[in-house]
Amino acid sequence: MSGETRGTSRSALMARLRRSIAEIEQSVPVLEEAPAALPREEGADPARLILRPGLHELTASYEDMSAARGFAFAVLAARQKHAGALRPARKALPPAFLWAMRLEERREFGAPYGPGLLDAGFSPERLLTLYARTSLDVLWALEEGLKAGALAGALGEVGDVGLTESRRLSLLAAEHRMPCWLIRPLERKEASAALTRLRIRPAPSGRHVHDPAAPGAARWQVELEKAKAGPMPFRVTMEWDHETHCFHMVAPLADRALPAAPKTQSPPAGEAAILPLARTG
Amino acid sequence: MRLHAVDERAAQLGLTRGMMLTDAKARLPGLLHAPADLEGDHAALQGLAEWCLRYSPFVAADGEDGLLIDATGCAHLFGGEEAMLARMESQFAKLGLKAYLGMAQTVGAASALARFGPPRAIAPQGGVSEALSALPMAALRLEPQVLLLLQRLGLTRIGQLYAMPRLALARRFRSRVAEEAVLFRLDQALGRQPESLNPLHPAPSFRAHAGYSEPVQDLSFLPEVLRRLSADLKSMLVREGQGGTRWTFRALRVDGQVAALSLRTARPVREEAHLARLFKERFEQMDLGLGAEYFILSADEAVPFTQSQGSWAESEEGGSASGQEEALAGLIDRLSVRLGAEALRLQGPCESHVPERAVHSRPALDGAGVADPAWSPSIPSAPLRSPPPRPLRPLRLLTKPEPIEVMAEVPDGPPMHFRWRHVPHQVTRAEGPERIAPEWWRLQDGVFEDVRDYFRIEDVRGRRYWVFRAGLYQDRAQNHALPGGAPSWFLHGFFA
Known part of the structure; x- marks a missing residue:
């Protein structure tokens, strides 16, 4: 038996095991596109992982919260495009989303701003924004949102979530086959039943095509900390293209010293693997 | 005293x-x-008026000590006029109140009979003037000085006024005001002048009510009551092809108080299940006291109900478009009822280039039927590479711009360093300025006081902010009233 065949049978076995675990947990099916045989850094796309139906967590430290929210809006935009493409008959009305937060967060970081969302590729007319008093109200609203079956996704900014609450959300999301995202501060380290947890850090933006001194396309450093039925943890820099509504993975910048810099075969000289499309002024 | x-x-x-x-x-x-x-007393009278909604939807307080009930078309529900008054008397007696009742075709006559007539007086059809003739002048609701005048003239009974020619009456009074008051009140009582009562609540479009012989004290019984009432109401609404958008559920308590719940729905509703879900969240707020024996559910506002029928072709992937819309309206209702209509919001675009005025945020409940101006993409899609009409806007906008300390390389240029919420940031990249001036009609004394120069900046870690400098730099520098003429900077929003 050659090493190669052993490798494939091994990966097939892993896939089978994963599938049966997923069945037991009644969670989503395993991603076939992310076989463990591929190098981790290239094999999985965090954006694809967190568009799966189920509960996902985005965490960031306090000062990076705005970046996490920005990333979340990009995820919403990708989901909106995806959901809209699935249902061309409903093209007249974009899919609806619920964004629930506490009044506290609005006071501190402002409210989602329609014109900006539109610039980022998300059409805001059916974004239900909820300003609740407590985290409990936010969680309740998310549960209702998942149960209603009228949304394309629900997102909540919460201070703390216990294991029970996250398990409830996770089960509901799986049952109604809908993605649900939680933005949590990093400082809260409670266990959770989420499928995926991403740690978001801001990253210097891509190059602006017209003006090198100006900020270009938004980028984040995304660290996959946990993925049920998914690849092992890794870290990658991602860029949002608001025109095609796609995430791109960016090779690490040459001048960036990362302790755990992923090693790709051919890092393109100093810049993005995929150049950002025309950045607007 | x-x-x-x-x-x-x-x-x-x-x-x-x-x-x-x-x-x-x-x-x-x-x-x-x-x-x-x-x-x-006033508050108690208002409460009592609410409680009297059991008799008729039109109830109003009359002065400081009376209640007016428009019993038109209601008496037969109680088995006739006499029976209705007898019922009222006994029910008021249960509250520990002695009610003086009178019934007539006009508000004036009913008020006179109740206050000065025999117990449970009813003026027969066409017999108002006869019923009133023996009553004292005070029954006409006149001012004390006018009454005094009438007394001096020897007029004590209302009947004495009937025979008197109007001109003669006018002549006897010196004061024109007094004469007009007497004739006006007399005409009102006799139905020659129209008088309508000003009801406590505008007439509900549809209402259903139910009385229980035993007072209901247990909140857990309310869903059952609601189910019964909403079933009644639904049949009425279906018959008329309507759906309710504003709902009130009232419990009339045995102690004469009323507990009420009101709510709105985003779309016209008539399904019992939907109403039950909405009210369920709020029942715990109802205070039934020693119990309530009478319940009223009213659709205060009703609009034509649009039949929803999804096309079968769409239903393959879990629910038709209209079903989805309905589910969304239901979700909006539920969230708004529990967390407050103000908490759940949608936003629409507004014609303004001033950032905070460019969006219009409204409660999601108000969205029903209102066509928002659509958000049109400001950035043309991929094939068109024309420059966008305006620079990018942030994803989150602070309600109130926050002051920041800024060090700029050149006076007019973008910031190099800034300090926001005590944390210093070093700027690596910047774009701007984008000058935004208020609309000309908002100018104060022709001075651009609120001109802002916006910059899109990125700090060394990659966090992106929207900041602005308030006022024109030259103006500031020349203005010696300002210390040092240093411009003030603010942080207004966050990019991804």
């Missing part, structure tokens, strides 16, 4: 309203008295 009101017993002993308290106490040393609570 004077007596404001006396009870029956005191009246028998010769005390009257308006008597000096010292006189009264001299006559009856054992007199019990308490200071009058006018506001409390």
Whole structure:
């Protein structure tokens, strides 16, 4: 038996095991596109992982919260495009989303701003924004949102979530086959039943095509900390293209010293693997 | 101090309203008295008026001590007019109140009969003038000085006015105001002048009610009551092809108080299940006191109900478009009812280039049927590479711009360093300025006081902010009133 065949049978076995675990947990099916045989850094796309139906967590430290929210809006935009493409008959009305937060967060970081969302590729007319008093109200609203079956996704900014609450959300999301995202501060380290947890850090933006001194396309450093039925943890820099509504993975910048810099075969000289499309002024 | 009101017993002993308290106490040393609570009386009367909604949807308070009930078309529900009044009397007696009742075709006559007529007086059809003729002039709701004038003229009974020619009556009064008042009130009582009551609540479009012989005290029974009422209401709404958008559920308590819940829905509703879900969240707020025996559910506002029927072709992937819309409206209702209509919001674009005025945020409940101006993409899609009409806007906008400390390389240029919420940031990249001036009609004294130069900046870690400098730099520098002429900077929003 050659090493190669052993490798494939091994990966097939892993896939089978994963599938049966997923069945037991009644969670989503395993991603076939992310076989463990591929190098981790290239094999999985965090954006694809967190568009799966189920509960996902985005965490960031306090000062990076705005970046996490920005990333979340990009995820919403990708989901909106995806959901809209699935249902061309409903093209007249974009899919609806619920964004629930506490009044506290609005006071501190402002409210989602329609014109900006539109610039980022998300059409805001059916974004239900909820300003609740407590985290409990936010969680309740998310549960209702998942149960209603009228949304394309629900997102909540919460201070703390216990294991029970996250398990409830996770089960509901799986049952109604809908993605649900939680933005949590990093400082809260409670266990959770989420499928995926991403740690978001801001990253210097891509190059602006017209003006090198100006900020270009938004980028984040995304660290996959946990993925049920998914690849092992890794870290990658991602860029949002608001025109095609796609995430791109960016090779690490040459001048960036990362302790755990992923090693790709051919890092393109100093810049993005995929150049950002025309950045607007 | 004077007596404001006396009870029956005191009246028998010769005390009257308006008597000096010292006189009264001299006559009856054992007199019990308490200071009058006018506001409390008023509130109690309003509460009692609510409670009387069980008799008719049109109820109003009459002065400080009366209630007007429009019983048109209601008496038959109680088995006739006499039976209705008898029922009222006994139900008021249960509350510990003695009710003086009168019924007539006009508000004026009913008020006169109730206050001065025999118990449970009913003026027969066409017999109003006869019923009133023996009553004293005070029954006409006249000012005390006018009454005094009438008394001086020897006119004490209303009937005396009937025979008198109007001109003669006019001549006898010196004051034109008094004459007009008497004739006006007389005409109102006799139905020659229209008078309508001003009801407590506008007439609900649809209402259903149910009484229980045993007072309901247990909140867990309310869903059952609601189910019964909403089933009644639904059949009415279906018959008329309507759906309700504003709902009130009232529980009339045995102690004469009323507990009420009101809510709105985003779309016209008539399904019992939907109403039950919405009210369920709020039942715990209802205070039934010692129990409630009568319940009213009203659709205060109803609009034509659009039949929803999804096309079968769409239903393959879990629910038709219209079903989805309905589910969304249901979700909006549920969230708004529990967390407040103000908490759940949608936003639409507004014609303004001032950032905070460019969006219009409204409660999601108000969205029903309102066509928002659509958000049109400001950035053309991929094939068109024309420059966008305006620079990018942030994803989150602070309600109130926050002041920041800024160090700029050149006075007019973008910031190099800034400090926001005590944390220093080093700027690596910047774009701008984008000058945004208020609309010309908002200019103050022709001075651009609120001109802003916006910059899109990125700090060394990659966090992106929207900041602006307030005012024109030259203006500031020349203005010696400002210390140093240093411009003020603000942080207004966050990019991804």
